[in-house]
Amino acid sequence: MARVVVDVIPKPEILDPQGQAIVKALPRLGFTGVKDVRQGKHFELEVDDEVDDATLAKIAESFLSNPVIEDYVVRRVES
Amino acid sequence: MTEIDTVEKAATDPERPQPYAELGLKDDEYAHIREILGRRPTEAELAMYSVMWSEHCSYKSSKVHWKHWKANTTPEMQAKMLAGVGENAGVVDIGDGWAVSFKVESHNHPSYVEPYQGAATGVGGIVRDIIAMGARPLAVMDPLRFGAADHPDTKRVLPGVVAGIGGYGNCLGLPNIGGEVVFDPSYQGNPLVNAMCIGAMRTEDLHVAKASGVGNKVILFGARTGLDGIGGVSVLASETFSDDEDAASRKKLPSVQVGDPFTEKVLIECCMELFAQRLVVGIQDLGGAGLSCATSELASAGDGGMHVELDKVPLRAGGMTPAEILSSESQERMCAVVRPEDVEAFMAVCKKWDVLATEIGEVTDTGRLVITWHGETVVDVPPRTVAHEGPEYHRPIARPADQDELQADDPANLPRPSTPEELRETLLQLISSPNLASKEWVTSQYDRYVRGNTVLAQPSDGGMIRIDEETGRGVAASTDCNGRYVKLDPYVGTQLALAEAYRNVATTGATPLAVTNCLNFGSPEDPGVMWQFEQAVKGLAEGCRELGIPVTGGNVSFYNQTGSTAILPTPVVGVLGVIDDVRRRIPTGIGAEAGETLILLGETRDEFGGSEWAHVVHGHLGGRPPQVDLAREKLLAEILVAGSRDGLLSAAHDLSEGGLAQALVETVLIGQTGARIILDEDQDPFVQLFSESAGRVLVAVPRTEELRFTEMCTARGLPWRRTGVVDPESGELEIQDVATFPLEELRQAWEGTLPALFD
Amino acid sequence: MKIGVITFPGTLDDVDAARAARAVGAEAVSLWHADDDLRGVDAVVVPGGFSYGDYLRAGAIARFAPVMQSVVDAARGGMPVLGICNGFQILCEAGLLPGVMLRNVGLHFVCKDQWLRVENTETAWTTRFDTGADILIPVKNIDGRYTASAETVRELEAEGRVVFRYVDGNPNGSINDIAGICSANRRVVGLMPHPEHAIDALTGPSDDGLGVFYSVLDATRSLVTA
Known part of the structure; x- marks a missing residue:
């Protein structure tokens, strides 16, 4: 069994309303100096050893993210 | 650099x-x-x-076809319009110093690429159009069309579109009060996501x-x-x-x-x-x-x-x-x-x-x-x-060569159910088919309550909102189009869309006032498509003139096709109506009063061209669409509005796709009340139950008002027929000499389809 | 009798809550998120909507608004506070009520007419109901699944602090069918369904929601005389 982490984040040129709302709220709470926030999704997958990287990439690209508006990163954290 | x-x-x-x-x-x-x-x-x-x-x-x-709007707008029609074609959105005077702005727009192509965001930004865009007139947006409606309900890609597109409309509209605080969900394979690679918004302002606040x-x-x-x-x-x-x-x-x-x-x-x-x-x-x-x-x-x-x-x-x-x-x-x-x-x-x-x-x-x-x-x-x-001075094209126009063949392919030759068992099965098959089944799976994802002015929403024929809390003045709206009718005859089909939207508004008790549209067609470079388009615009413009309600604006969406095949021509027509006091609205469900008579207004003919029955049972599209009689529609609307004003009607429901059978099922299920129906011995039960003749409404009349109401219909020359009685005790829909359906059986058939497909 | 209704950026049902307050004869007073002045109100409604778009978490940003600090202080002093839907989420984030709302089990936004059972008629907002009464109130949310630690839920149940419970179907998967809860002193109530949308059968499924607003008239009256 392997543990795989997939992070999905809106592409830099795509508007991220959630990140914008957070970055605007921070100064009101007294936290200054934060220039930008982007909010994404974090997935943790438990996968069998025979699942290869290409399959993981396919899962991330075709299902966990929408490549039109989101980028993804796949990491194996332990195996 | x-x-x-x-x-x-x-x-x-x-x-x-x-x-x-x-x-x-x-x-x-x-x-x-x-x-x-x-x-x-x-x-x-x-x-x-x-x-x-x-x-x-x-x-x-x-643009060159817009002359039809102008040519068919009389001074009386013009007088109601505060802003019309060419502005961000149409604006009409609804009385008491109130002006209402409304418009439909398409967001078809973006919604195919990214269903959630495409649909969401479609709502956002139309709402800003209404704001730009100086009005406060008050409600939205969404006419939607998708490919075959059981196609795998529909399972991607429909839930995304619905979640996008809900996600955006709910967060804006605008009640969603109506719309359509239609399935047809022609929309497989090109869903139609149209969005309508209604807003109101004091007449002096109009902005341009x-x-x-x-x-x-x-x-x-x-x-x-x-x-x-x-x-x-x-x-x-x-x-x-x-x-x-x-x-x-x-x-x-x-x-x-x-x-x-x-x-x-x-x-x-x-x-x-x-x-x-x-x-x-x-x-x-x-x-x-x-x-x-x-x-x-x-x-x-x-x-x-x-x-x-x-x-x-x-x-x-x-x-x-x-x-x-x-x-x-x-x-x-x-x-x-x-x-x-x-x-x-x-x-x-x-x-x-x-x-x-x-x-x-x-x-x-x-x-x-x-x-x-x-x-x-x-x-x-x-x-x-x-x-404003961009290019204008006179695109070639040609009636498609196969149009005659299409119209000659009459559904009269299709085998029809005749025994009670066959009729029973046909009814259950139709009410559970995707186009006729309950759309609650979709509409329950939309907030219909926010702002506290929603008087009627799905599954009523038209949505209705209160504009003025003091006087109760409000508006009703409906959008409609049957692309199959339009395909068979674009002129008549578009008038049928107008007639249905008009009738739906009147069925709520409101007086139809003005029209908007969203004309979804294939490629304008195809002369056959341009013929459909021209026929549709003429049909709509001339129809509006006959009804005396102006076209206040609209939207055109071309290049809608799946592969190289154009979608069914889909001129969505939106009608807005006004009601002096929303407390006099006519609800859709029966059973509000003890002892109601069901009366069918209008005439039923043997009309199955483009019908849901031909589509679902035989996969057939051919022949002629139902006849359209706009003078009759006008009379029917006047009767309904008078009935609402004088408190003669306790419920009303328009007959359209699926005919009387569909209207009966919806009426008893929405009202959660049984009914006993007696068909006319002189007409084929199949035709009575499933024909899609236009100009018909099923009304429930309290016993005490029955004579007064029917005398009014007779005096004004509107055909009517006592069709049955409401039976609160029975818990079933009984169609005498045909079949009896426990409400629970109908409910499962009607409500089960969309959840089974999309959950 | 003045009932304050808070507006945050993204609040939607403030007009409805104000209408409900007026319907029972109270004066509705608008409170602005950026202003910590409660303007002399006798009770506060934190209405529904999507404050700050519900971005990050529902209620997570709104709880830090200046007005909320005043509401928290007033609530600790016994002022009746009602959180409806997003307002309930905000009261949970602000620590006035325990627990949190998760995404509905069906993962969809759900808008429907919902039967609720009134389980506790001794809160500031429910004295006008009969115990065990069933009322029909719209529910509409996407993050409506109430959850809390097992210990908290046990405590709420043991202390009779479950105020409303879903009956005839649970629309979002809330633990123990919980639709609304109250604070230990029974002055702060939060619920996911919308009583302010049920004040007139013309625009809602019933007028059962009026009882909530009538109750608070009694609660503030008794506070004044006490």
């Missing part, structure tokens, strides 16, 4: 080749631009002209999109401008960016915009406060063509000149070029014209709502739209040539 193309440069290298063809401009259109300017356009100008002269913005294929008053300031407010939806002008990037990597990355940009409903909600409240304080001279939303559209349209409709300093526009992305800023389709932005002395107050309101606002220019009397970039002129054009 970037090198910005300026008017000065355009003069020095007049023959530089430009990628106008990639931007969608034809040779003669490009030549015409050069002729207007007396030189080659700059990149920014080229971007503006190409987007503003696109089919979507310029209506170049459809024009930049008048020399010296007045132009203020851009709302979201920042980013690289959204600039896919179209990305070909210019290779000219601008010497660095290949930058150029290549621009070309990969998605043409999808992401909506931010929270920003839009705040923008609505901000605009309402700006209007209330009378700080706005002119206002325009930023939609399809972004700043290109807003600046050129404001200037063109105003005093003729405007100077914009483009480098002042707040950006979300680094390194954007003037052409990109002008073409950006970033959402949730508005552009206002403000008197200099009001700028400070304007900015204060924006600050209160935490809305970013920036002065980007001013109104001039030069007759030119001049746009500068760090002091250098990048655009210098006569604004009318961009906004």
Whole structure:
């Protein structure tokens, strides 16, 4: 069994309303100096050893993210 | 590094080749631009002209047909209209000093690429159109069409579209009060996502999109401008960016915009406060063509000149070029014209709502739209040539060669059910078919209660909202279209769409007042499609004249096709009506009063061309659509409105797709009350139950009012027939001599289909 | 009798809550998120909507608004506070009520007419109901699944602090069918369904929601005389 982490984040040129709302709220709470926030999704997958990287990439690209508006990163954290 | 193309440069290298063809401009259109300017356009100008002269913005294929609206609008019809075709949205006077603005728009192609965001930004766009008239948006409705219900891609598109409409509209606080969900394989690669918005204002608060008053300031407010939806002008990037990597990355940009409903909600409240304080001279939303559209349209409709300093526009992305800023389709932005002395107050309101606002220019009397970039002129054009004097095409029109064959293929030859068992099975098969099944799976994802003024919503025939809490004055609206009818006969089919929307409004007790439309068709370069289009426009315009209600505006969406096959022609017609007091609305479900008689108004003929029965049972499309009789529709509406006013009706439901059987099932299920039906012995039960003859409504009349109501119908010459009685005790729908259905059986058949497909 | 209704950026049902307050004869007073002045109100409604777009978490940003600090202080002093839907989420984030709302089990936004059982008629907002009464109130949310630690839920149940429970179907998967709860002193109530949308059978499924607003009239009256 392997543990795989997939992070999905809106592409830099795509508007991220959630990140914008957070970055605007921070100064009101007294936290200054934060220039930008982007909010994404974090997935943790438990996968069998025979699942290869290409399959993981396919899962991330075709299902966990929408490549039109989101980028993804796949990491194996332990195996 | 970037090198910005300026008017000065355009003069020095007049023959530089430009990628106008990639931007969608034809040779003669490009030549015409050069002729207007007396030189080659700059990149920014080229971007503006190409987007503003696109089919979507310029209506170049459809504009020549608009003469039909004008030719069919009488002075009496005109008198009700405060703003009409050509404005951001139509506005009608509903009495008591209230004006109502309403419009439908399409967002078809984006919704196929990214269903959630495509549908969400469709809602956002139409809502800003209503704000731009000075109205507070009050409700939305969504006519939707998808491919086959059981196609795997429909399972991707439909839930995404529905979640997008809900996600955006619910967050804006606008009740969703109606719409349609229709399935047909022709929409498989091209769903139709149309969105309608209704708003209201006091008549004196009407705003128009024009930049008048020399010296007045132009203020851009709302979201920042980013690289959204600039896919179209990305070909210019290779000219601008010497660095290949930058150029290549621009070309990969998605043409999808992401909506931010929270920003839009705040923008609505901000605009309402700006209007209330009378700080706005002119206002325009930023939609399809972004700043290109807003600046050129404001200037063109105003005093003729405007100077914009483009480098002042707040950006979300680094390194954007003037052409990109002008073409950006970033959402949730508005552009206002403000008197200099009001700028400070304007900015204060924006600050209160935490809305970013920036002065980007001013109104001039030069007759030119001049746009500068760090002091250098990048655009210098006569604004009318961009906004209102785009190309006009007389596209070839030809009746399709197979139209006769289609109409000759009469459904009379199809085998029909005749025994009680067969009729019973047919009824259950039809009510559980995707087009006739309950749409609650969809509509329960929409907030219908917010703002507390929703009087009728799905599954009623029309939605109704209260406008004035003191008097109870309100409006009702409905959108309709049966693309199969339109395919069989575009003229009659479009009149049937009008007739149904009109009838649906009257069925709520409201008086139909005005019309809007969203004309979804295939490619205008196909003469057969243009024939459908022309027939549809004529049918609608002449139909409106006969009904005495004006077309206040509309939207045209061409190039809707799955592969190379055009969609069913789908001219969605929206009708708005007014009711003096919403407390007199007619509900859809029976059982409100003890002892009601069911009366069928109108005539039932043997009409199955384009019917749901032919479609579901035989997969057949052919013959002629049902007859349309607009004089009869008008009489029927008058009877319904009179019935509502005098309290003679306790429920009413329009007959349309699926015929009487469908109406009966919906009436008993919505009212949660049984009924006993007695069919006419002299007519085939199959025809009585499933024919789709137009001009019919099933009404429930309290026993005490029955005589009064039927005497009125007889006196006015409206055919009626006592069809049955409401039976609160039985818990079943009994159709005598045919079949008896426990309500629970009907409910499972009607409500089970969509959850089974999409959960 | 003055009932304050808070507006945050993104609040939607403030007009409805104000209408409900007026319907029972109270004066509705608008409270602005950025202003910590409660303007002399006798009770506060934190209405529904999507404050700050519900970005990050529902209620997570709104709880830090200046007005909320005043509401928290007033609530600790016994002022009746009602959180409806997003307002309930905000009261949970602000620590006035325990627990949190998760995404509905069906993962969809759900808008429907929902039967509720009134389980506790001794709160500031429910004295006008009969114990065990069933009322029909619209529910509409996407993040409506109430959850809390097992210990908290046990405590709420043991202390009779479950005020409303879903009957005839649970629309979002809330633990123990919980639709609304109250604070230990029974002055602060939060619920996901919308009583302010059920004040007139013309625009709602019933007028059962009026009882909530009538109850608070009694609660503030008794506070004054006490």
